[in-house]
Amino acid sequence: MTLRFSRLIAALLLALCLQLGLAQRSVELSGIIESQDPLAERTRVAIHVVDRDGVWGDEIATVAPVAGTFSISAGPVEGQELRAFRSGVVLLPGLQNEYRVSPDNVNFLQGRVNMYVDNNESGMFERVSDAFYIGVSSLDEPGGFFSLLYVDRDATLTGTGVTLELLEGWNVFTVRFPGEGALEFGVHQAVEDLVLTAVLP
Numbered sequence: 001m002t003l004r005f006s007r008l009i010a011a012l013l014l015a016l017c018l019q020l021g022l023a024q025r026s027v028e029l030s031g032i033i034e035s036q037d038p039l040a041e042r043t044r045v046a047i048h049v050v051d052r053d054g055v056w057g058d059e060i061a062t063v064a065p066v067a068g069t070f071s072i073s074a075g076p077v078e079g080q081e082l083r084a085f086r087s088g089v090v091l092l093p094g095l096q097n098e099y100r101v102s103p104d105n106v107n108f109l110q111g112r113v114n115m116y117v118d119n120n121e122s123g124m125f126e127r128v129s130d131a132f133y134i135g136v137s138s139l140d141e142p143g144g145f146f147s148l149l150y151v152d153r154d155a156t157l158t159g160t161g162v163t164l165e166l167l168e169g170w171n172v173f174t175v176r177f178p179g180e181g182a183l184e185f186g187v188h189q190a191v192e193d194l195v196l197t198a199v200l201p
Contacts, residue, residue: 025169030071031194042118050110082107093145094175099159111148133198140193144176
């Protein structure tokens with residue numbers, strides 16, 4: 001009886017750990033940087049949180065590119081103000097605002113991948129001193145676009161002809177164009193073929 005009870009407790013603890021792990025789910029983004037000019041010294045690739053006005057601000061991750069490539073992850077969200085994930089509240093590539101979110105009590109954050117030059121070597125983007133690159137973030141073969149979303153619980157996103165499951169934590173929403181006008185949607189924990197096209201203003 002004691003052995004069975006011990007096994008039951010161990011199984012419950014394992015399930016709890018797995019559940020907590022999913023709640024802290026992170027995503028990994030990696031790819032290449034395309035630039036006509038050599039990247040400036042102290043160039044950084046970062047993930048910033050986008051506020052309700054569409055302005056990116058708080059930096060939640062940053063890395064230095066290596067030989068024109070990068071790999072960055074978005075981890076647990078702390079100290080960020082989540083907002084209600086209403087149907088159509090943000091534009092998503094391929095769906096725009098024509099989608100529904102369920103259940104009704106999902107809260108979210110949107111992240112954005114940016115590149116900047118850390119002029120004062122603070123290790124973090126500062127609008128006063130640092131220069132940011134202008135460019136497009138896209139997906140390689142087949143081409144497409146992505147959006148980085150954090151949700152505080154599992155959610156279902158439904159659009160015309162598509163149903164996608166978002167898991168609690170960070171998710172990479174993607175749309176790819178395999179050809180002949182077709183759209184291929186997905187939700188991933190890792191995307192390895194990002195292309196950052198970078199131009200310093």
